[in-house]
Amino acid sequence: MGYYVRVEPDVKIYVEDINPTGKKTILFIHGWPLSHMAYEYQFDKLSQMGYRCIGIDTRGFGKSDKPESGYSYNRLADDVRAVVDILELQDITLGGHSMGGATAIRYMARHNGCGVSKLALFGAAAPSLTMRKDFPYGLPKEDVTTLIEGTYNDRPQMLRNFGDQLLFQHVTQPLSDWFFQLGLEAAGWATAACATTFRDESLFKDLEKINVPTLILHGIHDKVCLFPLAEVMQREIKNSKLVPFEYSGHGLFYEEQAKFNKELTEFIEE
Template sequence: MGHYIQVEENVKIHVEDIGSGQPVVFLHGWPLNNKAFEYQTSLLAKNGFRYIGVDMRGYGKSDKPWSGYDYDTMAKDLEAVVNELRLEQFVLAGFSMGGPIAIRYLTKFGQDNVAKLLLMGAAAPIFTQRDDFNVGMKPEEVDDIIAQIEKDRPAFLAEFADLFFEQKHSPQFLDWFQSLALEAGAHSTLNSAVALRDEDLRGELSSITVPTAIFHGKKDQICPYELGEILDKEIPNSVLVPFKDSGHGINADEPERFNNELLSFLKSSGV
């Protein structure tokens, strides 16, 4: 079933809420929405978990305001969802851009209510290179992406799909993937790209105390595997799970292994 949750005046967030049991809150990547996890939704419900799929502001069925695409506001939106649904001892699962937003939620709003953290192909601790950080895209490359989106968003998204996956997928699947991205607001897509380019979570990782699993594709061309290694090194109670045949979209490139590892992590007593 779907909920619309008021996060601020004139802004509602859409949330899919399926199954019962321990809640697992999924935060999607840029520029998708919670439907990107449709192959996990039934899996969780069948195995005694409650799937909570958040369409972040600007994406999917959520409202698409002009502003609020920084990580602080996105994390605050998540807090409103958690409070409204009265979620307790939930698992927080962030994919790509959803990864840093999950981290910011923990460090800004506390970890007492979170049982575990799952980071999947996370765009963290930083998505772009700095003078003292040489992993990931250069800021100018993100500026180029912004320019391409402003010129022809559908064409850019078609190319982005090619980068996203390592394995071959059907043309229909790639069309579906692009259709998810086209549900986003154009301005939302651009403003989130700015956040991805500029935000920095390096000082926040060591304070995360919940058991954490880091799923990352070895062949990820969007968030390099080295980011997963950095997260594993900096987050105290973490385990890194490499997906050797996957690009960025690990749940589609290695679906069976992804689902097995997901259930194994959810059912474990800790890391």
């Protein structure tokens, strides 16, 4: 069941609500530059296992409205809060991939984890996707600037290049094309603005404010959010568990989907 949730007077967010009567609820936030459809292979299986799976399209992406502004972590976290409030969600597992993981972390800190009983982070872009003074673990900021410039100059080629970094395992050309099409659904200005956010913003203080059990799933071959980021998150988030994915890059939810689904559901049932 798909519908829209108004998060600002002139901005609506698309929500896909699968198995609304499910026994437990998982709210998924997708990564850059995709949409909720990236979790197709979780929606397929987990709903059959009795879970309610809610996927939202971040503003600017997928079927959501595409305003010219509102792409900071604070605003994206506020959008999630609007969905939680309007749907009256309680005792949920909040899951986020890549920038979606960073948004989930900001949500936990900014909104005191409202409605969330467990947090799951998948290749999350935290505490900083880029290298900083006293933080040598991320990508060079220049690499993200190249993505931004590519977005404005030749977005399809930028998406192709990024897609080559998304997965570690070989996939079929049709699947690669599918990920590419998900990226094309976004607005160019939203794609660039979000890249600016994960280049320039950080979440070091946010990690200290997370007070629910947290599962960190991360591919050891991740070329986007490097694996040392996961190790830092595990050290800084209380009551957290890190599960490395030995045969995955950034797209671990697809590359090792059976292991991914197993680890996530076991965590929810603990």
